[in-house]
Amino acid sequence: MFVVLDEGPDHPFYTGVGFITGPELSWRRFEAPTDVVQAGQRVTCEFLQFDIWNLEARLSLRATQPDPFQTFAEVAAVGHELRGLVTALVPIGAFVEVALRIDGLIPLRELAWTPVETPSEVIQVGGSVAVVITSIDRERRRLTLSRRQALPGRP
Template identity: 55%
Template sequence: MAAIERFRVCVALDDGPGHPTLPGAGFVLIPELSWRHIDAPTEVVQVGQRVSGEFLQFDTFDAEARLSLKALQPDPLQSFADRTVVGQELRGTVQKVPPIGIFVDLGDGVIGLVPFREVHGRPAARPAALFER
């Protein structure tokens, strides 16, 4: 890992294309770091850490190799879909309660949304108050 920026991570490639200002650099955009939600890239990588990524594309305009770290990891949503059936009762931990519904952590990197219209079968006047801690 060569550098961590606000919107991407710069990787010094062992064997990569030339770059006008950063020769042999590859770039990982924040959404390509992990399947799970992260608040900062440092939750996944540190400067100096060796990583493996999948080549996504070469941006000819900026002369940059675009990489993905999450592409080499199993997709938790696909695993969840493979083991879950419609109508199955699920348990989880309430993560947050915005105006649209309830976000529930189901484990293994899967966060689900229960829209308020599905809570008690009808919209509630102040639904968030029902689930606040």
């Protein structure tokens, strides 16, 4: 997304233009940039770097907003049990949204006490599931979960 700057470096064709890449628009998932901002809308961005190849400022809109993962990680802890919504099934496990915009991965081996070959054997997208937090990686913004540890009748 191109941004007309109130002040900033000259662009060879468009004076005072900055650029925001898709990942720098928002912490949340979105389909199109217009889900986040509209043409003509004024925004405040953080300067990331100057792109000498394209002669434009690289900007971030999301850097001006608190990171929801870090906010979640401040109150969550390994061992906490949560309920979440299954958002995706992948060959290595399942993704579960445990808080607004916070997804964690349940690895395949953590889906049940008995081995399963695919996540769809025990859960479905859209289903609610109890999980236990097994790790929080604040630097990489990753949350690992276990469904089996939340199941009654552990061995």
